[in-house]
Amino acid sequence: MSTDVASLIGSLEENIAKVLLGKDEVIRLCVVALLAEGHLLIEDSPxxxxTSLAKAIAQSLNCQFSRLQCTPDMLPSDILGSSIFLPNQGTFEFRKGPIFTNVLLSDEINRTTPRTQSALLEAMMERQISVDGQTYQLDKPFLVIATQNPFEFEGTYPLxxxxxxxxxxxxxxxxPxxxxxxxxFNSHRTGEPVDDLQAVMTDEQVIGxxxxxxxxxxxxxxxxYILDLVQxxxxxKELSLGVSTRGALTMYRAAQSLALVEGRNYVIPDDVKRLASPVLAHRVVCRGVIREGQRNRARQILQQIVDTTPVPS
Structure with a gap:
């Protein structure tokens, strides 16, 4: 890997680390998702x-940033935009919604209804949206960062x-x-550190x-090896839903990204092992496990699969 690439990635991680202290592995995974053209779901307690992590990523990139505070009364048009009638011209004009950005933070995504959540599907997969029979392309790079509290169920809608x-x-x-x-304590004494972050990477550098x-x-x-884990x-027998073909391809791309971030131009089996839980655990469904314990049990099962699957030499 060239010095320029290593310097860029290092600067990005160091910038985010000014806000999220002592969480180097979490920051690395976020950078992996960004460079692999993926999207990121952050689940944890309040x-x-x-949210600070998501904002730090956005602030570190010299890109457009939009934030959605998801609520039960939010409509798909609040994300995508809508057509407005112009009486003077007798025509409709499409007004773009907050999804027309480079980094979209969807805060507490599970507080909005499934109908509104589905407004993100086409954008996340195809980098485009369809409204009133028209298709609109989204700019690159495009990253969705969503947050949710997996322990609060009142007034939420599971993804x-x-x-x-x-x-x-x-x-x-x-x-921490x-x-x-x-x-x-010290970093928040005079304000929010994330508000003072300066951009360290442009959109052209991200695309590169x-x-x-x-x-x-x-x-x-x-x-x-990836296919063996997916299969x-x-x-x-403890899983009622296994990893999809999209999930397998996602693991492939994430492993490439992790290798680049680690300073290599080739993937090793340890990259796949390291990504097994963050890439695959939310894609499987465990049998007979209540919602609250679903993710933890999925991680345990995946670890067992990794431990028992032969590793290529």
Missing amino acids: GVGK PENQLDRFMLCTTVGY DRDAERLV LQQKVRKVTVEESVAD ATREN
Whole structure:
């Protein structure tokens, strides 16, 4: 990997780390999703920094940024936009919604209805939207960062499987350790650190890195290893829903991105192992597990699959 690429990625991670202290692995996964042209779902308890992390990513990129505070009364037109009648001209004019941006933060996505959630599906998969029979292309790069609290059920709507499958990575932030939390006190003494972040990467540089990701080599043995893991999820008796073909392709692309971020132009099996839980756990459904324990049990099953699946040499 060239010095310029390493410097760019390093600057981005260091910038985000000014806001999210002591969470290097979480930050790395977020950068992996960005460079792999994927989308990111952040699940965790309230107050651990989900929204701050999403805002830090957006602030670090010299790109357009929009934020949606999801509510039960939100409509698809509040995201996509709508046609407005112009009486003086006797015609309709399309007014673009907040989805016409580079980085879209959908805060507390599970507080809005499935109908409104579905407005994101076409945009996340095809980088376009369709309104009133017209198709509108979205600018590149395009990244959706969604947050949700998985422990609060009152007034929420669980994300359906087809929506979850559009997110490349699902990660948690977790509580900081004591030393990091003390640093949080100091950094917030005079204000919000995220408001002071400066952009360290342009949209052209992001697109350039995304193109480099696609050139990272994946040997046939590593590709077969990904397929073995995916097939194991479909055959596991504890899972009622295994990983889709889209999920397999997503793992392939995420592994390429992680390799680039780690400074290599080739994927190794350890990249796949490291990504198994964040890429695949939200794509499977466990049998006989209540909603609250679904994700934790999925991670345990995936770890068992990783531990028992032969690794290519």
